[in-house]
Amino acid sequence: MHPHIEKLYQTAAKAERTIIGLMSGTSLDGLDIALCKIRGAGLQTELKVEHFCTLPYSADFQARVRAVFSKREVDLQTLTLLNPWIAKVHGQLINQCLAEWQIAATDIDVIASHGQTVFHCPLRQHQDPQWGNATLQLGDGDHLAVTTGITTISDFRQKHIAAGGEGAPLAVYGDYLLFSSATENRIMLNIGGIANLTWLPQSRDANAVFSTDIGPGNTLMDAYIRQVQPGQYFDEGAQLALQGQVSLSLLSALQQDPFFSLSFPKTTGPEVFNLAYLQRAQHASGTLLLTAADVMATLNAFTATMIAQAIKNSCAAERAVVYASGGGIHNPLLMQQLRQQLPQCRITTTAELNINPDAKEAVLFALLANECLVGGQQRFSNAREGIPSVTMGKVSFAD
Helix, strand or coil: CCHHHHHHHHHHHCCEEEEEEEEECCCCCEEEEEEEEEECCHHHCEEEEEEEEEEECCHHHHHHHHCCCCCCCCCHHHHHHHHHHHHHHHHHHHHHHHHHHCCCHHHCCEEEEEEEEEEEECHHHHCCCCCCCEEEEECCHHHHHHHHCCCEEECCHHHHHHCCCCCCCCHHHHHHHHHCCCCCCEEEEEECCEEEEEEECCCCCHHHCEEEEEEECCHHHHHHHHHHCCCCCCCHHHCCHHHCCCCHHHHHHHCCCHHHHCCCCCCCCCCCCCHHHHHHHHHHHCCCCCCHHHHHHHHHHHHHHHHHHHHHHHCCCCCCEEEEECHHHHCHHHHHHHHHHCCCCEEEEHHHHCCCCCCHHHHHHHHHHHHHHHCCCCCCCEHHHCECCCCCCEEECCC
């Protein structure tokens, strides 16, 4: 047996594994790094976050990634060079964290790397029957493993697509295994660049669980603030939005995309919801002369309205607790609007479940890596809702 395979076997046999989960979202603000201690697998998973940090990306990193991000036409050389380069940058950030935490690389069993999504392209989006679903994440696992000296499990989304899914949302697997409750209906709401939700009925019946993208979370607001206030990456504290008034005509135009009439589950990305989308909506509604504050207020209302509608459509007859996570929870106006539009739901964050809401996505990839190593005995799937039963992740060794 190869020593690497033997070490994987020994890791899988341990009572507790130390796994670093990574998440780099569409906001491109930084790399989320969660060091997790995980016991068990499946519904018996016990997870504790020992350390968490978000290390910001440099302006150079953001510029290089944005050169290809969500663009149909890119420079192929740049795309090719980014794949190992992103992984090396991520590896250096992990090494920095481990040094600050005074933890040796040899104390980490594996890294779970999501990579950096640069293009998401499900069939429902491109509508070319010659092709199926596709998605692309950069940040090669081999380079990350070599840079850190730690075995890496990466590229989770491809197996989901190979099994018939759209490659997203993957949070449903971790949501079901980690957050299912026998005492209450739960909605796990993540407000990242794109907002998505997982419905977890208190019956814990896997055939009733589903997960779906909703539409824009922060992506339009973040893109717009970068345009009108260069050097600012998000509307901190909703300062600009709070100065404006919602334009009902623009809000209505923003809601007209065919994506919103598609049945659940469905996926989307900044490839659809971007500044060009906003400009088309402004042209259609005759609102090109709105102030920046009014546009931002309307974009904020747009995100809140589509999230509220999705929750009402997905579980209208059920009472549920909404556990929110992601950058959107720091937008006070957005959270206020959600509570106003969803009076039947108690809205809180995953902090109430002992998971830092900023760390949740990184934690869930650590959990997927754990399932890759020791899961499989308790399979979770719901084919009707586009959730295939698969083991995700590719293993890269450090030498």
